[in-house]
Amino acid sequence: MRESRLWFWHILSAVAILFLLGLHMGIMHMGTVLEALGLGSTHPTATAEVFARSQHLFFMITYIALLGTALFHGLYGFRSILCELSLSQSLQKAIGRLCTVAGFALFLYGTYVAVRVFQMKGV
Amino acid sequence: MSTSKESGKMKSIVFEVLRYDPEKGGVPHLQEFTVPLHKGMTVLDGLHWIKEHEDPTLAWRSSCRMGICGSCGMFINGLPRLACTNQITQLHSDRVVIKPLPNYDIIRDLVPDFDRLFDRHRSVKPYLIRRDRIEQNSPTREYFQSAEELQNYIQFAYCIKCGLCLSACPTAATSDDYVGPQALTQGWRYLADTRDEGIEEHSEALYSKHGVYRCHFAGACSQVCPKGVDPAMAIQLAKQAAFLKSLGKCQDRPGAPVTPPIENWVSEKQVPKAPAPTVVRES
Amino acid sequence: MQHRYRNNLGLWGWLGGGRYGFDRYAYALHRLTGLGILAYFLMHIFVTGTRLNGPEAWESAMNFFDNPLFRVGEFLVYLAFLYHAVNGIRLVLVELGLLVGKPGLPSYPYSNSVIRHRPVLVGAMVITAVLVLFAGADFFFLTK
Ligand code: HEM
Ligand code: SF4
Ligand code: FES
Numbered sequence: 001m002r003e004s005r006l007w008f009w010h011i012l013s014a015v016a017i018l019f020l021l022g023l024h025m026g027i028m029h030m031g032t033v034l035e036a037l038g039l040g041s042t043h044p045t046a047t048a049e050v051f052a053r054s055q056h057l058f059f060m061i062t063y064i065a066l067l068g069t070a071l072f073h074g075l076y077g078f079r080s081i082l083c084e085l086s087l088s089q090s091l092q093k094a095i096g097r098l099c100t101v102a103g104f105a106l107f108l109y110g111t112y113v114a115v116r117v118f119q120m121k122g123v
Numbered sequence: 124m125s126t127s128k129e130s131g132k133m134k135s136i137v138f139e140v141l142r143y144d145p146e147k148g149g150v151p152h153l154q155e156f157t158v159p160l161h162k163g164m165t166v167l168d169g170l171h172w173i174k175e176h177e178d179p180t181l182a183w184r185s186s187c188r189m190g191i192c193g194s195c196g197m198f199i200n201g202l203p204r205l206a207c208t209n210q211i212t213q214l215h216s217d218r219v220v221i222k223p224l225p226n227y228d229i230i231r232d233l234v235p236d237f238d239r240l241f242d243r244h245r246s247v248k249p250y251l252i253r254r255d256r257i258e259q260n261s262p263t264r265e266y267f268q269s270a271e272e273l274q275n276y277i278q279f280a281y282c283i284k285c286g287l288c289l290s291a292c293p294t295a296a297t298s299d300d301y302v303g304p305q306a307l308t309q310g311w312r313y314l315a316d317t318r319d320e321g322i323e324e325h326s327e328a329l330y331s332k333h334g335v336y337r338c339h340f341a342g343a344c345s346q347v348c349p350k351g352v353d354p355a356m357a358i359q360l361a362k363q364a365a366f367l368k369s370l371g372k373c374q375d376r377p378g379a380p381v382t383p384p385i386e387n388w389v390s391e392k393q394v395p396k397a398p399a400p401t402v403v404r405e406s
Numbered sequence: 407m408q409h410r411y412r413n414n415l416g417l418w419g420w421l422g423g424g425r426y427g428f429d430r431y432a433y434a435l436h437r438l439t440g441l442g443i444l445a446y447f448l449m450h451i452f453v454t455g456t457r458l459n460g461p462e463a464w465e466s467a468m469n470f471f472d473n474p475l476f477r478v479g480e481f482l483v484y485l486a487f488l489y490h491a492v493n494g495i496r497l498v499l500v501e502l503g504l505l506v507g508k509p510g511l512p513s514y515p516y517s518n519s520v521i522r523h524r525p526v527l528v529g530a531m532v533i534t535a536v537l538v539l540f541a542g543a544d545f546f547f548l549t550k
Contacts, residue, residue: 006336018495075444077440296417340520342430353512
């Protein structure tokens with residue numbers, strides 16, 4: 001069944017996001033806690049560090065993976081909420097299509113950014 | 124301190140009842156009644172008292188007054204409950220506020236329109252579906268089922284279609300399309316029944332866009348169910364089954380066979396003959 | 407003419423409408439946080455896109471967001487993420503039928519899956535609270 005398949009991916013993407021976004025949030029926000037505990041010294045939002053990560057293959061790949069999974073998970077969740085508002089069937093269909101199109105467009109844009117910044121030299 | 128008002132010797136309690144007149148339309152309003160309280164009095168008894176002594180036009184549905192027919196569901200002091208199985212003193216309040224079940228249109232006063240409940244119930248095809256229709260319609264023997272297999276669905280078969288779960292559900296609060304806890308549970312009740320062969324027929328509504336995946340485990344259905352049916356569990360089990368099936372971890376089971384004839388069945392010889400009648404009927 | 411009165415609780419039904427257990431409010435909060443993170447995430451895609459134009463463009467974008475209003479907003483999104491992630495793990499387990507128990511003959515006083523999994527809900531909220539304390543320390547005391 002179509003809805004079953006979509007929901008399984010919603011749940012599986014949640015598990016994937018847990019690791020990918022956990023990593024991202026850990027680096028961006030727990031760095032200071034780790035530093036205070038003497039477990040490392042990072043300034044994750046400093047421009048140099050942001051670009052250093054962007055040009056690291058590991059981070060480029062995990063960013064793209066996070067982009068894809070989070071877009072699917074978030075947009076399916078958004079569609080699911082809107083499907084529960086007694087909107088007309090045609091409007092519900094249109095929302096579903098809009099989410100699909102927006103998801104693909106944002107994924108292409110984000111991937112383009114990640115790959116281009118990865119290829120930038122000398123920053 | 125006593126939680127109910129003293130009036131003379133008799134304790135009494137205030138009922139606030141939502142009134143709605145379909146001939147006039149408009150917005151429903153609460154009306155107060157003071158009802159004398161006696162030991163063991165249920166909310167339903169209170170309504171009967173009002174109808175007999177104060178206002179014969181007050182309308183509600185009830186029948187069995189023993190939690191079996193599922194007619195008397197009402198929104199009583201903040202929760203959907205059966206009026207007949209809730210004693211007034213157990214509400215621990217000196218006011219009883221009664222409204223019709225939310226998430227159903229109001230027909231009149233406390234009478235909700237259950238079309239929505241019954242339509243959704245019908246959509247999951249809540250009956251045994253067998254491929255061999257001839258055997259089903261004129262059975263030669265019963266279908267085989269073990270006591271353990273019975274445990275998989277007997278709890279869900281306790282549903283009395285009172286509709287409390289649907290009125291407690293936050294998804295049903297906004298969605299008219301949602302199949303809802305009552306119907307989804309009944310769909311799963313047949314999928315979990317080893318005698319059933321209608322997996323596709325039940326699944327259609329169960330796993331549709333407005334089926335089990337619109338449940339997000341708010342748990343209110345199971346909290347208010349008066350029969351311990353636990354719709355929230357049934358819905359999660361239905362999701363689990365679909366998930367395992369898609370992983371190839373389990374297959375659709377074949378429908379249970381008709382029990383084979385027991386050989387050397389000698390019942391007629393063993394049953395003792397009835398004694399001769401001692402009273403002779405006049406003809 | 408007979409009028410039916412429409413009595414759906416509507417959006418209000420997500421937040422209140424009765425004396426229900428915490429699970430029902432956890433549902434509303436999961437939605438709210440999900441939508442919050444989604445809104446931030448969509449914005450985040452475009453903001454981080456400024457890296458395309460080099461470090462200077464990136465820094466001017468960062469300077470634009472470097473004020474108390476956005477700091478507090480960012481913190482709220484962070485809290486939303488913590489709740490959504492921890493509660494999300496609970497929901498994944500529950501909705502795959504892992505914490506709801508087995509069906510059987512109901513006998514009075516009735517129990518149910520929601521009551522049986524209550525310790526998991528409490529545990530999830532405790533973990534969220536601990537993470538929120540860490541988050542607060544990071545945002546307001548340790549970040550220079
Ligand atoms: C940290 C990892 C995450 C986990 C473990 C997680 C888990 C979940 C789960 C299990 C659900 C389904 C709830 C249900 O149907 O009952 C859900 C819904 C949702 N999630 Fe996430 N999620 C995560 C991250 C995100 C992110 C990053 C976004 C935004 C892009 C997001 C947005 C949503 C939305 C909008 C919903 C729909 C809410 C609803 O239907 O009530 N989630 N999440
Ligand atoms: S599942 Fe429980 S609350 Fe829902 S209709 Fe059946 S008996 Fe009533
Ligand atoms: S009157 Fe039958 S359930 Fe209450």
